[in-house]
Amino acid sequence: MSFFLEVLVGGLLAGVMYSLVAIGFVLIYKASGVFNFAQGSLVLFGALTFVSLVERHVAPWLAFAATLVALVLIAIAIERAVLRPLVNRTPIVLFMATLGLSFILEGAAQLFWGAQVHGLDLGIDDKPLQLGGVMISQFDLFAAATAGVLVIALSLLTNRTRLGLSLRAVADDPLAALAVGIRLPRIWAIVWSLAGFVSLVAGLLWGARLGVQFSLSLVVLKALPVLIIGGFSSIGGAIVGGLLVGASEKLAEVYLGSLVGGGIENWFPYVLAILFLLARPAGLFGEPAVERV
Template identity: 70%
Template sequence: MADFDYLFFLEVLTGGLLSGVMYSLVAIGFVLIYKTSGVLNFAQGAMLLFAALTFVCLVERGVPFALALIVTFGIMVLMGIAVERTVLRPLVNKPPITLFMATLGLSYMIEGAAQLIWGTQVHGLDLGIEDVPFEFYGVFISKFDLFASGVAAVMVAALTLFFRYTRVGLSFRAVADDQFAALAVGLRLPRIWATVWAASGLVALVAGLLWGARLGVQFSLSLVVLKALPVLVLGGFDSIAGAIVGGLIIGASEKLAEVYIGEYFGGGIEGWFAYVLALAFLLVRPSGLFGQKLVERV
């Protein structure tokens, strides 16, 4: 039996963890909305696509990189606030399935608007980082994966600090714990919801740029959110820390599974292994590693 190649194992594991950080960034967009309003925002993928498409089309039309980034950020914040006011606010206290269907319809509306404004052609997005490997103590790591994971990690850390230590963040946590108690102490839920949706727009922008640079800016980019669902199942739909841990677990496990057991299934298991893992996890711990368990009193 051949000796186990530890360097190759570390290389695969590192690549999986770096991908997992990017999965976490997409999942956090879901967590922000779900934690404050109980809405599974299926439109997050369409927002991600719209952000990437808007940015790359502005750059292609001669707008400087920094200005295009600022303009796109402003558009995504306005979109997040508009969605909260026109969709979420009128549907407050409606059944969860109604809210889910509303965001599902909203996703198609956003994709249609993107197609109407920017067209349907595929765009390449260059962030100035080549996707070439470099060696670190015998382990080859992609420069772009490292850069993208670093940006995602900074974004995750910034959001965590913002919602933990700022006044708005404390209000966010109060609403997440108990909306009625938050109302009783004078917190303005519409303002908090608008802030959270604006933050979700920012997350969509960063995730859209990173994934767009890796996969190309095309309409299938919105399907990246499907990778966030197993992450949410593992980590919990209402936990930022869970989104991080869940992303790392999913990223690492699917890469390792593809390399070490993929041959026994004919290859290509990386595309569906995460969902098998999530399904198995649902049977054991439906609330996720960090999610709050639902307690019903009768």
């Protein structure tokens, strides 16, 4: 029983890492209905910029602030150069635009900082703690606490503030929101800046776990099942989806891996996502589309 609990808890904490990336997707999707494929590249750009500045003897707090400023400037540039000209275009056009942005960001990161692999030490020991007979990673606990703080803060922002109300109005109908005086460029710039902040936090945690390298941008692929299961428009759903993906892939690897030859955790989340698409396309917490006839 204790082994099962260790696998389950380890999977749940690993799922939180997926959720951190998925939250960035949710923020942008809620504000503009855009599936931002460049989110993984933002994660890479943020982590690579931070670690490169630290290696050049910049204080970590100053490196964090400088990286955040860079991501905010990128967000504003994306709003003005991409989103603003493509208002009311079809979703596939917007998706292709973010796909192009992902390659541009990766190329810019390589141009500025090079393509070598960097180690990243956040000063957090990855030693296991024994809690109630279950071994838990200290780093995973820190990541879970970070995700919890982000979820609470972003949930309050989107549900209890005027900005959150404007964000939901823009997501529902951009033209109607514009007609009642909501400034779309301002909302989009703020949301992309928040997504940049979330991607920086996720990039630092993922970079400390895997190393800062260009494959870091591929964590976007692990966020897809999380979004499908939790729902593209729910911050809380991103966390629940991440927990389900993390727990199910670890349990499947341990208890079903021997039956299929191992490696099941790499593709089992996508099987789970397909089942959700068939049974509940909007996800657990997503808002089903309503079509008026």
